[in-house]
Amino acid sequence: MNSLWTVMRATLVKDIRLEWRSKDALNSMLFFSLLVVVIFVFSFDPLAEESRHIVGGLVWVAFLFAAVVALNQTWARELRNQVLDAYRVSPAPATALFLAKSVGNFLFVSVLEALMVPLFVIFYNLRVLGPAWQLLPIALLGTWALVVNGTFFAAMSVRTRNRELMLPLLLFPISIPAVIAMVAGTTSILTGEESAHFYIVLLLTYDVVFTTACLALFDTILQAE
């Protein structure tokens, strides 16, 4: 347990420091999702009432695409100088590495979301009609759902020939239930028409199931030869 925590903290601190100095992932994610928002604004020009129904979908599509940009860099960074091979031969637990990477990505994507949400509010003149505080659990659980599977599948896709393209192909089909829950939950809170409890529970279930699966199978993926 002790070594798990130490390895995890060391990797996490290293990743955050790398990101802080280079700002590679964050900058590209921010600019990418800004572009997506602007294109959406040009494509749909809704009234305030309509926008409540569609913004839930637009927000999460933008974040999903942006998250892929960051997730693709997670492991690609470790391929340089054979860092990943060093991890493989080291006695450190593989789950610690996975958790550190997931938490790191979770932080990056959360920062992105915090910066992008005001833009959506401005562009679409949003006013929440339901209980707004419930957006927070949906955002946290939804982001974790994207990131935990994303980190896992990114580790899978760095082993393939067309790395960058492979990740969305693997991630999107598996993420569909989470995306449905995020979008439907957000929409029901924005419109205030129905309760979002069901979707929060569903996201929680999704997170628990797939976090367990990722932790159980990550060692197999890392060591697969």
Added chain:
Amino acid sequence: MKRLFPILAVLTAVFLAYALYRALVVAPADALQGEVYRIIYYHVPSAWTAFLLFFINFIASIQYLVTNKPSARTAMKWIVIAIGVVGVIATYLPPIKRLIPAGMEPSAVATTVLAIPAAYFLIGWLFPGQRLDVLAVTSAEVGVVFCTIVLVTGPIWARPVWGIWWAPGDIRLTSTLVLWLIYVSYLVLRRFSNSAQTQMLAAALAVFGALDVPLVYFSIWFFRTQHPQPVIGGGGSMDPRMLQTLLISWMAFLCFAFLVCWSRFRLELLQREVEEAHAMESLVGSGVTAKASMPLSRGAR
């Protein structure tokens, strides 16, 4: 074995023709839908076959993941046995019994649950080692083909009956589509990954896909389903000739699927032997070529 293949192929062709004859001529027209409904004799058997193949793929993938890890293997064995025992007992407990749809017997549900450990041990016994992975490829590929048939015939039927091609948010439609997407991504992963690691990565993805499908099902729980209720065990009355035709059609489709899987399985085995022979050749030099290609000629005979 090789002589058996053409005989089986002819039998399957005759069987499929008979099923088509039953579907078009013997089965009566539907009281509400008229002749349009006859597509179910292709739609429903394809769906059952596809789900069966995906189930085989899931079992083979799990078996492959634990095959080289003795502790995981033992754990998995007991988990599967526990699923069988708990599942059978649970179907007879009153609170669970109430959840079973009307017209479906608890004994039928219990038999279905028992199929899980039975399939697990049968597949593990029949397909040792690398053959598990070959079985996984085969069942995924053929399953995707049958699932595509389902997704194509469904809208063809839905357009005249529902008035729409596709009902977004419908429980069965969406979960079948997601299942199809997952298995297409599975095949893409297999195509684009390096041969040494493909098998483990693909097996892990198959497990993720199997975990995903129930969640897809629950995620659209809130929406009302537009799809017709199950014809078997779902209550409702059906002409016995219709039911017979449906089952005959399914049997014919199963024979066809088995035949396709068989030849695909042999092809994959041969391909791997060729690859192995090539690898040996480049490793040891051309001196052993004749020796290395021996297994190939034996397999092709």
